Amino acid sequence: xxxxxxxxxxxxxxxxxxxxxxxxxxxxxxxxxxxxxxxxxxxxxxxxxxxxxxxxxxxxxxxxxxxxxxxxxxxxxxxxxxxxxxxxxxxxxxxxxxxxxxxxxxxxxxxxxxxxxxxxxxxxxxxxxxxxxxxxxxxxxxxxxxxxxxxxxxxxxxxxxxxxxxxxxxxxxxxxxxxxxxxxxxxxxxxxxxxxxxxxxxxxxxxxxxxxxxxxxxxxxxxxxxxxxxxxxxxxxxxxxxxxxxxxxxxxxxxxxxxxxxxxxxxxxxxxxxxxxxxxxxxxxxxxxxxxxxxxxxxxxxxxxxxxxxxxxxxxxxxxxxxxxxxxxxx
Amino acid sequence: xxxxxxxxxxxxxxxxxxxxxxxxxxxxxxxxxxxxxxxxxxxxxxxxxxxxxxxxxxxxxxxxxxxxxxxxxxxxxxxxxxxxxxxxxxxxxxxxxxxxxxxxxxxxxxxxxxxxxxxxxxxxxxxxxxxxxxxxxxxxxxxxxxxxxxxxxxxxxxxxxxxxxxxxxxxxxxxxxxxxxxxxxxxxxxxxxxxxxxxxxxxxxxxxxxxxxxxxxxxxxxxxxxxxxxxxxxxxxxxxxxxxxxxxxxxxxxxxxxxxxxxxxxxxxxxxxxxxxxxxxxxxxxxxxxxxxxxxxxxxxxxxx
Ligand SMILES: Nc1ncnc2c1ncn2[C@@H]1O[C@H](COP(=O)(O)OP(=O)(O)O)[C@@H](O)[C@H]1O
Ligand code: SF4
Ligand SMILES: [Mg+2]
Numbered sequence: 001x002x003x004x005x006x007x008x009x010x011x012x013x014x015x016x017x018x019x020x021x022x023x024x025x026x027x028x029x030x031x032x033x034x035x036x037x038x039x040x041x042x043x044x045x046x047x048x049x050x051x052x053x054x055x056x057x058x059x060x061x062x063x064x065x066x067x068x069x070x071x072x073x074x075x076x077x078x079x080x081x082x083x084x085x086x087x088x089x090x091x092x093x094x095x096x097x098x099x100x101x102x103x104x105x106x107x108x109x110x111x112x113x114x115x116x117x118x119x120x121x122x123x124x125x126x127x128x129x130x131x132x133x134x135x136x137x138x139x140x141x142x143x144x145x146x147x148x149x150x151x152x153x154x155x156x157x158x159x160x161x162x163x164x165x166x167x168x169x170x171x172x173x174x175x176x177x178x179x180x181x182x183x184x185x186x187x188x189x190x191x192x193x194x195x196x197x198x199x200x201x202x203x204x205x206x207x208x209x210x211x212x213x214x215x216x217x218x219x220x221x222x223x224x225x226x227x228x229x230x231x232x233x234x235x236x237x238x239x240x241x242x243x244x245x246x247x248x249x250x251x252x253x254x255x256x257x258x259x260x261x262x263x264x265x266x267x268x269x270x271x272x273x274x275x276x277x278x279x280x281x282x283x284x285x286x287x288x289x290x291x292x293x294x295x296x297x298x299x300x301x302x303x304x305x306x307x308x309x310x311x312x313x314x315x316x317x318x319x320x321x322x323x324x325x326x327x328x329x330x331x
Numbered sequence: 332x333x334x335x336x337x338x339x340x341x342x343x344x345x346x347x348x349x350x351x352x353x354x355x356x357x358x359x360x361x362x363x364x365x366x367x368x369x370x371x372x373x374x375x376x377x378x379x380x381x382x383x384x385x386x387x388x389x390x391x392x393x394x395x396x397x398x399x400x401x402x403x404x405x406x407x408x409x410x411x412x413x414x415x416x417x418x419x420x421x422x423x424x425x426x427x428x429x430x431x432x433x434x435x436x437x438x439x440x441x442x443x444x445x446x447x448x449x450x451x452x453x454x455x456x457x458x459x460x461x462x463x464x465x466x467x468x469x470x471x472x473x474x475x476x477x478x479x480x481x482x483x484x485x486x487x488x489x490x491x492x493x494x495x496x497x498x499x500x501x502x503x504x505x506x507x508x509x510x511x512x513x514x515x516x517x518x519x520x521x522x523x524x525x526x527x528x529x530x531x532x533x534x535x536x537x538x539x540x541x542x543x544x545x546x547x548x549x550x551x552x553x554x555x556x557x558x559x560x561x562x563x564x565x566x567x568x569x570x571x572x573x574x575x576x577x578x579x580x581x582x583x584x585x586x587x588x589x590x591x592x593x594x595x596x597x598x599x600x601x602x603x604x605x606x607x608x609x610x611x612x613x614x615x616x617x618x619x620x621x622x623x624x625x626x627x628x629x630x631x632x633x634x635x636x
Contacts, residue, residue: 058540082545087542089539089541090540090542095540097537102532105537105555105556106556107556107629107631107632108552108555117542121542152631
């Protein structure tokens with residue numbers, strides 16, 4: 001068993017609104033091992049970005065982040081002062097985002113924005129920072145790094161900019177890289193290249209990656225372990241093999257079924273009917289019950305327990321002991 | 332960039348021509364100055380003679396071409412009021428206007444940016460509310476009222492500053508304060524809203540994710556992105572401050588272009604009005620050109636057609 005790099009315990013993100021307190025992320029706990037790719041998957045709006053931003057300490061007002069603990073490399077960072085957190089950001093942990101086109105500042109050159117990291121965290125002087133930046137650009141497979149270094153972001157393609165973002169994020173050899181849908185905005189060929197780059201870099205640097213996506217195809221390609229999120233909660237956690245082999249949660253099952261196509265290109269099942277409830281109108285009981293084909297009256301009443309079976313975790317009443325005794329599913 | 336700017340400079344020529352035509356037309360339709368220039372008892376004959384001497388009996392287009400020809404020779408006509416060359420009058424008043432406008436603009440920009448950025452940073456706080464209130468008041472209250480209130484308070488009641496006139500720095504304080512109040516009120520909400528918008532951009536999140544300090548994020552990454560619209564509004568204020576500070580200059584008896592134009596209009600001294608308006612227009616054009624150059628420097632990616 002590899003060493004744990006990150007441990008998130010009971011994370012909660014709330015927003016104070018005019019209609020009262022709204023909870024966007026609730027009871028989220030997971031571990032990421034050293035060198036592991038941990039995928040967070042779920043439909044848009046289920047709290048993936050907020051979860052990752054909470055780890056970075058980047059949730060903006062009016063968001064309120066609470067957690068029992070967020071332990072990174074042995075240090076609980078859940079209550080760190082902004083000043084201390086800043087020393088970790090871009091250094092021990094870093095992040096890349098969904099929109100490569102807007103994630104770089106249009107008014108500064110690539111070089112200027114890359115240098116910042118080295119000057120800040122490694123106290124490099126101008127010349128040294130430039131040398132390291134160019135080196136880093138070369139490292140992520142940019143063909144003419146000296147030229148790209150001098151360019152403004154507008155002169156680069158989306159795929160190129162995402163490479164620059166990755167280079168920037170990996171500058172200080174972080175222990176944890178969070179990639180929030182890094183390929184969603186890119187076209188398929190570029191997406192493949194970026195995914196390959198990230199896998200290569202992981203192998204080379206041993207960086208742990210939290211990879212966020214809503215695309216199960218990407219999960220299958222990238223992940224070691226997977227957490228499936230639904231409406232602000234993790235509903236299932238398993239190794240990528242187990243998850244695809246035997247999804248436990250009805251939502252996971254629905255996701256997989258709606259992704260896998262038959263040979264003739266038809267979907268075996270339609271996409272899961274219905275939509276994710278908005279955080280302002282959270283449903284009672286199991287948050288998935290309005291869309292769940294297995295829903296029972298009990299599901300509407302009581303929040304389902306978190307159940308651990310065979311090193312996996314699932315949040316569904318069907319796997320509760322008493323339920324199984326009544327003839328429920330067997331694992 | 333060089334070619335773009337050259338093009339902008341060349342574009343000034345037709346603008347100037349049209350401007351000259353407009354100014355000329357305005358004056359042409361404004362009325363017959365001859366009556367004012369002669370003593371009331373002068374007869375029709377004397378008036379006709381003067382009209383002929385001034386070329387006012389010629390057809391419109393001919394008058395216009397003569398006017399342009401004169402302008403090209405630097406001859407803006409003679410003010411009958413002051414019995415002085417209009418151009419030299421304008422040049423005499425210009426330093427006063429530039430001084431008042433320069434000081435007011437500098438103060439407005441500093442106040443506008445500091446309060447705007449701070450209000451954006453502490454948005455929806457009591458401080459933000461206060462700043463917004465100040466800006467709203469500054470925009471709603473007429474300049475002359477502000478001027479009179481300042482005079483009442485600082486000159487009459489507290490007797491700290493002179494009521495009007497020019498010559499010492501104390502004379503500059505109240506008119507500059509009036510203009511600063513009115514102008515910064517226009518800059519503050521613009522800086523604030525731009526700053527709020529920019530702070531929500533993805534690249535700001537990137538900057539924060541790198542571990543940069545809050546001040547670097549705000550003053551390097553965010554602020555530069557708000558500069559283009561801010562410079563636009565600043566450039567728009569300059570002509571208002573120079574020629575349009577008419578009421579303020581008049582109230583404080585500040586001998587700038589605004590007052591010169593005001594007197595010119597009041598006395599139908601059209602050569603002075605023409606020269607004064609032309610000067611303000613030229614300053615506007617130069618201000619626009621400077622802001623264009625500034626855009627080029629700030630945002631190298633702006634595409635110029
Ligand atoms: N600033 C905010 N104020 C209120 N609600 C927010 C805010 N940011 C995010 N949310 C809500 O939190 C939920 C989760 O958002 P997010 O983490 O971005 O989802 P995902 O990344 O999975 O698409 C969404 O329903 C969204 O509406
Ligand atoms: S708890 Fe009930 S509604 Fe929720 S997923 Fe399980 S079976 Fe479906
Ligand atoms: Mg997201």
